[in-house]
Amino acid sequence: MKGHDLINSTLPDELILEIFRNLDSKSTRDACSLVCRRWLTLDRFSRDTIRIGASGSPDALVHLLARRFPNVTNVYIDERLSVSLPVDFGRRRNASHSSPSWLRLHFVSERSEVGASESDSYCISDAGLTAVADGFSKLEKLSLIWCSNATSAGLRSLAEKCRFLKSLDLQGCYVGDQGLVAIGKYCKQLEVLNLRFCEGLTDTGLVELALGCGKTLKWLGVAACAKITDISLEAVGSHCRSLETLSLDSEFVQNEGVLAVAKGCSLLKNLSLQCINVTDEALTAVGVFCLSLESLALFSFQRFTDKSLCAIGKGCKKLKSLMLSDCYFLSDKGLEAVAAGCSELAHLEVNGCHNIGTYGLESIGRACMRLKELALLYCQKVGDEALSEIGKGCKYLEALHLVDCSIIGDDAIYSIATGCRNLKRLHIRRCYEVGSMGIIAVGNNCKYLTDLSIRFCDRVGDEALVAVGQGCPFLRHLNVSGCHQIGDNGIIAIARGCPQLSYLDVSVLQNLRDIALAEVGEGCPLLKDIVLSHCRQITDVGLDHLVKRCKLLESCHMVYCPGITSAGVATVISVCTNMKKVLIEKAKVSERTQRRAGSVISYLCVDL
């Protein structure tokens, strides 16, 4: 096999391209392009997505990228992110070139635009947008995030050339109405439009866009755009008949706007509202007109009462997902109406709705057999009986999240474990009544469990983890941060029973010692992320054993561990070739370690 080239002599281009299609990370594709000329060419012509951060002379960068990757269809420009570039553009790199500081930009000045000021040149200009349009004629998705120098003129020239544009995402750009008008005029296949923090846009722009390409628009998001009001939404309701998703976050939208969309866009499937001035009237209309609605999310909806939830329950029979966040006036009655009407409900999240209690959840358990995911956050009034009904009725439940539900205890977890055998993900945080008994039941019954997170539940002890180690061989993600009673025995049981573990967080466990880490190293070779912060008894010895066995480790957080020294940190850096992030106190990083791997080390902000 050695010395014999198999791939290039056996496989034709199409098959190599198919294989490349299965490579999801940019770094892997970049590596492939460096292997040989053939792979370089194949990668060049098959690369479809590029992401550009804030870079020196972005306009020139776009030219170069367009030359190299002519078939790109998705371009994401996010100027919040600074991108590291090699010091010299286009010159060969020296072998002796040591790892530069990747945190800041360096750029050789002779390449920057003539006349552009130092700071301006980091942001893409209209000329740059024109270059995008010229270079990527097949552009389908464009995302401009905090591109402060882009204006309508740039967007206009882009619209004129990229007629196949399907998705446009503008966040924090000062583009004016004329840009949107141009999009509406030329991009007749637009399906997705997302506008966030676009202070320059007013109703004029959006109305013209709706008139121009509203027919194809399927997804619309408007957030924090102060000058977009009901007028735009009325135009959307009139012209965007194919709209399937609407996401609104605005205090300037009133009932009229939402009503217009509800009446006009009967195909609406997904609706997300964070508009404090919208009341029952609008949402009742949604219940009456949007009979295809599949998902509904209501945030900070202070004026909304059970009346509209009843209308939703009555009309939206296809509802699959419901998310209620901080909806103070909603009570059990409303939830009961949804349960009665929406038997397809698969996903329910109740967050901080203080008037929803046990009874509402019980009715969900009795009526919604297809429930797959349930999340209860800050539900102080929901008790064990609710989860008991869920356990009885929702056999297909896969995920359960409980945060700050102070009266939920072992009985509830026991009912869920015995009733929902397909449970895959269980997250419990700060539910102080939950103890070992409930988790033991999970270990005994839920063999398909992949994610378990029990944070700050200080009644859970080692016996719970022993049961999980015995019963859940597919466990991948474990977080027991803050469960003070858990010690070596529990973690060792997990290490021995869960070979697929890839994420482990044992932070704040005071009783955990090196032997547990050594066992994890032995038993969990696929471990990628570990959090050891605040483990007072862990020392370099345990860390050593762990990192030498877990070759795939990518991240390691170990702040506030007095037993770990700079020697331990140095070992981690030298042994773990895949390491991407180490969180540690600055004092524990020697100069040599800093030189070797400065880019992956993050420091704790507080000086210790």
Added chain:
Amino acid sequence: MSFSKTIMLRNYDGETFVVDEVVAVEPQTIEHMIEDGCANTSIPLPNITSKILSKVIEHCKKHVETPNSNEKDAKADLKSFDFDFVKADQGTLFDLILAVNYLNIKGLLDLIYQTIADMIKGKTPEEEEEMRRVNAWVFSCFVGVTCLYFKSKKI
């Protein structure tokens, strides 16, 4: 008494494989040939060796035999079969991919693409070259954004 129809496949080595029709139609290419009425004697597969063809038939048989239920155990069993199936040496794997591409068996094709992709993932260009084994090549540096690997350079 029911008796299932069988199909004869004749391959590159001249060998004939007799398979149940229900297994033979897993590969779309063969299914189309049967539909078009070319399967009266035996279906010729001149570019596939016996070793590879028997592996492919083994895979098709397993997937046809396993009932298409949502049963967790059946799915897990199939998954572990697939996992072992692709544990072949690289030579076999690449011959397999050509055969499966020709026969057009989508599920198996995706499995093999993913397997080879997994072999490539996470490697440096040097390691990938090991996989590929090419001698010297000259590559001129392009755009910085796309060339993030600086570890040990061959240039």
